[in-house]
Amino acid sequence: xxxxxxxxxxSAGLAMSALAAIPGHAQETVKVGxxxxxxxxxxxxxxxxxxxxxxxxxxxGDTVAGKKIELVVRDxxxxxxxxxxxxxxxVVNEGVNVLGGxxxxxxxxxxxxxxxxxxxxAVVMAAATSSITEQSDYYVRSSFTLPQASVPVGxxxxxxxxxxxxxxxxxxxxxIDAETWFTKEFTAKGGEIVEAVRVPLQNPDFAPYLQxxxxxxxDAIFVFLPSGVGSLFMKQFADRGLAEAGxxxxxxxxxxxxxxxxxxxxxxxxxxxxxxxxxxxxxxxNKAYVEAFKSAHNGMRPNxxxxxxxxxxxxxxxxxxxxxxxxxxxxxxxAMKGLSWTSxxxxxxxxxxxxxxxxxxxxxxxxxxxxxxxxxxFATYExxxxxxxxxxxxx
Amino acid sequence: MTAVSESQEAVSAAAxxxxxxxxxxxxxxxxxxxxxxxxxxxxxxxxxxxxALLLTEIAIVALFxxxxxxxxxxxxxxxxxxxxxxGLGAYVAGLFARHYFTEPVTGLLVAGLASGIFGFAASFxxxxxxxxxxxxxxxxxxLMLAELANQMAWLTGxxxxxxxxxxxxxxxxFEFDLWGRTxxxxxxxxxxxxxxxxxxxxxxxxxxxxxxxxxxxxRAAMVGVPANSRIVVxxxxxxxxxxxxxxxxxxxxxxxxxxVLAFHRSADVLLxxxxxxxxxxxxxxxxxxxxxxxxxxxxxxTPQYWxxxxxxxxxxxxxxxxxxLARWHTFLPAPVxxxxxxxxxxxxxxxxxxxx
Numbered sequence: 001x002x003x004x005x006x007x008x009x010x011s012a013g014l015a016m017s018a019l020a021a022i023p024g025h026a027q028e029t030v031k032v033g034x035x036x037x038x039x040x041x042x043x044x045x046x047x048x049x050x051x052x053x054x055x056x057x058x059x060x061g062d063t064v065a066g067k068k069i070e071l072v073v074r075d076x077x078x079x080x081x082x083x084x085x086x087x088x089x090x091v092v093n094e095g096v097n098v099l100g101g102x103x104x105x106x107x108x109x110x111x112x113x114x115x116x117x118x119x120x121x122a123v124v125m126a127a128a129t130s131s132i133t134e135q136s137d138y139y140v141r142s143s144f145t146l147p148q149a150s151v152p153v154g155x156x157x158x159x160x161x162x163x164x165x166x167x168x169x170x171x172x173x174x175x176i177d178a179e180t181w182f183t184k185e186f187t188a189k190g191g192e193i194v195e196a197v198r199v200p201l202q203n204p205d206f207a208p209y210l211q212x213x214x215x216x217x218x219d220a221i222f223v224f225l226p227s228g229v230g231s232l233f234m235k236q237f238a239d240r241g242l243a244e245a246g247x248x249x250x251x252x253x254x255x256x257x258x259x260x261x262x263x264x265x266x267x268x269x270x271x272x273x274x275x276x277x278x279x280x281x282x283x284x285x286n287k288a289y290v291e292a293f294k295s296a297h298n299g300m301r302p303n304x305x306x307x308x309x310x311x312x313x314x315x316x317x318x319x320x321x322x323x324x325x326x327x328x329x330x331x332x333x334x335a336m337k338g339l340s341w342t343s344x345x346x347x348x349x350x351x352x353x354x355x356x357x358x359x360x361x362x363x364x365x366x367x368x369x370x371x372x373x374x375x376x377x378f379a380t381y382e383x384x385x386x387x388x389x390x391x392x393x394x395x
Numbered sequence: 396m397t398a399v400s401e402s403q404e405a406v407s408a409a410a411x412x413x414x415x416x417x418x419x420x421x422x423x424x425x426x427x428x429x430x431x432x433x434x435x436x437x438x439x440x441x442x443x444x445x446x447a448l449l450l451t452e453i454a455i456v457a458l459f460x461x462x463x464x465x466x467x468x469x470x471x472x473x474x475x476x477x478x479x480x481x482g483l484g485a486y487v488a489g490l491f492a493r494h495y496f497t498e499p500v501t502g503l504l505v506a507g508l509a510s511g512i513f514g515f516a517a518s519f520x521x522x523x524x525x526x527x528x529x530x531x532x533x534x535x536x537x538l539m540l541a542e543l544a545n546q547m548a549w550l551t552g553x554x555x556x557x558x559x560x561x562x563x564x565x566x567x568x569f570e571f572d573l574w575g576r577t578x579x580x581x582x583x584x585x586x587x588x589x590x591x592x593x594x595x596x597x598x599x600x601x602x603x604x605x606x607x608x609x610x611x612x613x614r615a616a617m618v619g620v621p622a623n624s625r626i627v628v629x630x631x632x633x634x635x636x637x638x639x640x641x642x643x644x645x646x647x648x649x650x651x652x653x654x655v656l657a658f659h660r661s662a663d664v665l666l667x668x669x670x671x672x673x674x675x676x677x678x679x680x681x682x683x684x685x686x687x688x689x690x691x692x693x694x695x696x697t698p699q700y701w702x703x704x705x706x707x708x709x710x711x712x713x714x715x716x717x718x719x720l721a722r723w724h725t726f727l728p729a730p731v732x733x734x735x736x737x738x739x740x741x742x743x744x745x746x747x748x749x750x751x
Contacts, residue, residue, distance in 0.1 A: 038698040047699075075698035080556055080652030081644055085448045092574050093445045106556035106652035113561065113649045117573050129555055172545065172554035201545075201554075 029068045030327045032316060033096035035086050035111075036126075037103040038075035044228065045103040045305050046075070048259060049125050052302065052309030053100070055293045056317075064317045065325035072096060078103055080110040087111040091118045097327040098123060100312050105129040105173060112136040120329035121319075121336065125312040126305050129173055130388035133356050138329065140336050140355045142315055143308035144276045145386040146174050146224070147181040149252045152361040152381040153222065153274035154185030157250055162219045164194045165250075168209060169224040171198040178224035178252055181387060186222075194218045201226070206233050210240045213247070220248035227257040227303070231264045238267035248272065253375065256366055258303040261373045268373060271366045274381075276359050277304040277345040280374035289344035302344075311343045315350065349383070356386045423598030429677065436583055440576065447575035453687045454582035455643045458589055460667045460679030462636030467665075468674035469597055470629050471609030472521055475530045475661050476537030477637055479517075480510045482656030484638030486544060489557045489651040497563035499646045503585065506642035507635045514634020518627045534661070541656035556652035571647070578647040585643060586680075589636055593676055596632070605629055606674075670712060 034053060036046035050073060062069045072094055076083040083102070090096045091114060099115065100123040102108035108127040115122045115138040124132055124141040130148075133139045157165060167182060169175035175198065183193050194216045197209050204225075213221050221242070225233055237249060253275020256268060279290055279301050289310065293302040302310075319335035320327065338352040348359040361384045364375035439450055459481055466472040484506040491502045520532050544551045551557055564570045571577045596602055607615040608622045616622050645651050654660075663686070671682025689708060693701035 036698075039702050043699075073698055075694050075701065077694075079654050080650060081452075081648050081654075084648045084650060085452060088448050088573065088575060092448075106554065106650075106654070109556055109558045110648065110650040110652060112558060114573070131555070135558065173548070174554075176548075 028066075029070045030064075030098070030320060030325075031070045031072060031090075031094060031096040032313075033087070033090035033094065033099045034071060034073045034101045035076050035083055035090070035099065035107070036073065036101040037078035037107070038073075040077045041228070042078045042103045044259060045126050046101075048303055048305035049101060049103070049309035049312075051293060051297050051300065052125075052306030053313045055289065055296055055302075055306070056310045056313035058296055059288070059292050060314075060317060065320045065323070067320060067325050067327065069317070076103075076107060078107060080106045083107040084110040084114065087114045087122075091120065096120070097329070098316050098332060100309075100316070101125055102127045105132060108132050108139070109135055112139075115139070115329075118329065121333045123312040123315055125308040129177060130356075130386055133354055134389075137355075138333055140315065140333065140350060141357050142312035144304070144357060144359065145388065146177040146252065147387045148357075148359075148384050149275055149361060150178045150181040150224070151185045151387045152363070152384060153250055153252060154182045154191075155189065155381065156272075156274065156363050156379065157220060157222070158186055158189030158191045162191065162248065162250075164192050164218045165220050165222050166195045166197060166213045166216050166218045167193060167222045168197045168199065168206075168213065170201045170204070170226055170229075172201045174226070175201075175224050177388075182222050182224075185387075204229055204232070206236045207240065210236055210242060214240060214242055214245055217245070218247060220250050223249065223251040223255055225251075225255050227254045227260070227305070230255040230257055231260055234264045234267040234271070243267075243270070250274075253277070253304060253364070256364075256375055258301050258375065259305075260303075261366065261375070262301075264373065268366045269368065272363065273366075273375060274361050274363050275304060275375070276361055277307045278362065278364050278375040278377055279303070280364075280369070280376055281345060281362070282377070283342075283344070283346065285342055286344040304345075307343065307345050311345075311348065314341060314343070315339060346380075347383075351385060351389075354386065354389045356389060358383050358385050360384065419598060419600070419603075423594065432677070432680065433587065440580060440583075444574060444576060447579040449687065449691055451575055451579045451582045451643075451647050453683050454579065454586045455640050455647070456664070456667060456687055457680040457683035458582075458586045458643065459637055459640035459664050460671065460683050461586075461590065461593060461676055462633045462640060462679075463664050463668055464673055464676055464679045465593060465597075465633040465636065466630055467668065468676075468678065469602060469605040469609060470626055472626065472630065473526050473529055474521075474533040475658075475665070476533030476535070477633075477664055478656060478658070478660035479533070479537035479540045480514055480634040480637035481641040481644075481660055481664075482537075482540060482544070483513055484510045484641030485645045485651050485655040486551060486557065486641075487638070488642035488645040489560065490550070492562055492646070492649075493557070493560035497561060498567060499562050499565050499581070502562075502646060503639060503642045506645075507638045510638025510641070511631050511635040514637075515627065515631040517634070518630035521630060522623050522626060534658075537656065537658065537661055541653065541658075544653050544656055551651075551653070554653055556650060558650045560649060562646045562649050571649075575647070582643050582647065585639060589639060590676065590680075593636075597676065601625070601628075666709070670709070 036049055037043060038046040074086045076086055087099055098121050102124050103126050105127045108124050111122055112135045116136050121138050121140055124139055126143050128144055128146050130145045133141055167179050169179045199209050249271045251273045253273045256271055256273050258279040290302055315336055318339050319332045322335040323331045336350055340349040346360045348357055351358050361381045362377040363379040364377045366373055367376045463477050487509040488502045488506040491505050517536055521529050545553055562571060565581055569577050604620045604625055607620055612622050667682035667686045668679055670685050671678035689705055693704045
């Protein structure tokens with residue numbers, strides 16, 4: 001029986017929901033603005049992330065919770081002020097609901113004022129400096145942080161009989177992050193850092209540094225280099241005969257980037273790296289991903305950047321599903337916190353406190369399989385949080 | 396006939412310096428295209444509010460290019476490191492806002508002052524050597540500053556860039572908005588004031604003496620132009636302008652990345668000036684408009700390959716010859732040309748259509 005009161009309440013409710021639906025109705029599409037370096041020295045990052053994003057959309061369709069997802073891709077040529085301007089234009093003119101991409105740390109940091117003012121989430125799909133997510137409550141990360149990858153390498157080294165290690169890193173923010181966190185973990189577990197070498201980021205020639213490493217005669221050398229200069233390093237590492245001298249090569253996975261690994265050839269064999277994703281990861285999710293990625297992109301192999309794009313897109317899809325299609329910034333960012341799923345890289349979670357990614361770090365060795373080089377995983381450190389933030393919060 | 400020439404002779408005999416002054420005044424009078432340009436720039440605030448961010452960028456690049464034009468177009472100093480002053484201004488404005496005072500006009504002046512002092516010191520290096528040496532010296536200074544900014548992470552934030560500051564309202568009154576409108580008005584006002592001063596400078600005897608130095612430094616010295624001190628002065632002023640441009644970039648984006656000191660800044664601004672033409676100040680503005688619009692348009696159409704197209708366009712510009720682009724109106728039919736000629740020769744206070 002319908003009483004007068006409940007009828008009024010119901011019709012008021014209907015009117016309210018109709019009102020609320022008006023802006024929603026006008027916005028049947030949800031726009032995702034992807035800002036990436038598509039030209040210049042970091043173009044490969046942009047290419048991989050975009051390919052990851054498009055692969056996700058190809059595999060899962062472009063409709064979620066009744067909304068059509070529209071992708072807007074822009075190139076910032078890895079120039080921070082361009083990133084910022086493009087972000088602002090995408091928000092103001094295109095009316096994007098979510099921003100994504102960001103190849104390098106300064107590019108991600110440059111949009112902080114925009115996302116704070118516009119209150120929309122920015123999914124960091126590539127940049128890896130720990131501090132990014134602390135600069136705004138609207139950052140969420142789907143890539144990784146360098147401390148996250150470096151600490152397990154330190155643990156593994158200490159547990160596997162390596163006593164004396166030389167570190168060699170590129171002399172810029174992420175390199176220093178990697179050096180700091182590896183050293184902290186390794187020395188805490190009883191290891192000794194014989195020498196800490198920093199090489200310039202621009203036009204690196206490793207020969208003189210490698211000679212110094214050889215003279216120091218350590219058990220192993222820990223390396224962080226931005227993806228791209230890895231092949232040159234591998235070649236010079238072999239040329240200088242460090243492997244014959246019994247010096248093990250341990251590194252973060254950037255050095256043996258899947259995209260470039262095959263071109264590195266024999267010198268890369270046997271390198272031990274710690275990272276969150278390998279194209280050789282053994283899971284049905286990853287098999288499907290690698291297959292879809294390769295067939296859509298001319299046989300290009302997905303690397304760790306691409307999986308950041310893929311999972312970033314999943315994050316947006318899953319958040320929209322959770323909000324039932326409500327694409328306002330506040331709702332999306334709340335929905336993203338605490339989401340968990342099985343990615344091609346393995347199980348991952350968005351830490352609800354830090355909005356940073358929690359994921360497995362795998363120890364891998366470069367091996368040959370079917371005439372190609374792969375990072376083959378042999379050990380797993382499960383659910384690694386970003387150590388920089390874990391330490392700050394006293395865990 | 397004879398009466399006229401006699402009277403002309405009488406005037407010139409009476410006061411040659413008056414004639415010279417009149418000639419300078421004529422040269423410095425506002426042209427029609429200048430007025431149109433500024434009126435359009437102001438009108439765009441209302442006509443294209445959605446493009447305010449792009450317009451802001453054009454204004455900043457234009458100011459930077461005008462700064463380079465002052466030394467390249469007038470004093471003939473080639474520089475591949477003009478980005479040093481731009482970047483210094485950007486960092487000083489950022490640091491000032493972060494540690495002292497967030498009001499932008501004060502920050503702008505401080506940044507200009509810092510760049511000016513650095514430019515004054517650096518000007519003694521460009522006094523020496525030929526063009527090639529100057530290219531190397533200026534490039535070296537810029538590279539050194541870039542590396543310093545990268546290494547002094549405690550001050551500049553290193554490779555991560557300098558952020559975490561907000562810019563206050565202009566003069567305590569006008570807040571920067573998300574649409575970039577305040578930013579555009581602010582940048583345009585700074586560009587306009589800077590252009591006013593620059594016009595005054597280059598049309599004064601000072602500017603003429605610079606052109607003399609550019610044409611032939613030895614000969615200029617022989618007619619009594621103190622070449623070295625003139626170069627020091629103009630180089631310092633240009634550094635202040637570049638510092639202003641850098642500060643505007645920082646203030647409108649509230650972020651400084653080490654990229655402000657990167658080599659491509661210096662190269663881009665040279666390119667902008669090559670497109671627009673050197674030695675008449677507006678080359679910087681026109682070049683900035685063409686370059687920025689072209690880049691924006693192409694990079695939206697094809698995010699991966701826009702650099703190819705922009706390269707192609709530049710090659711075409713060079714092949715056609717920039718002079719021909721500047722004389723584009725001479726390729727129009729004669730009646731249309733006459734209209735343009737009249738419009739171009741129009742100046743405030745002079746009646747249109749006279750003479751013919």
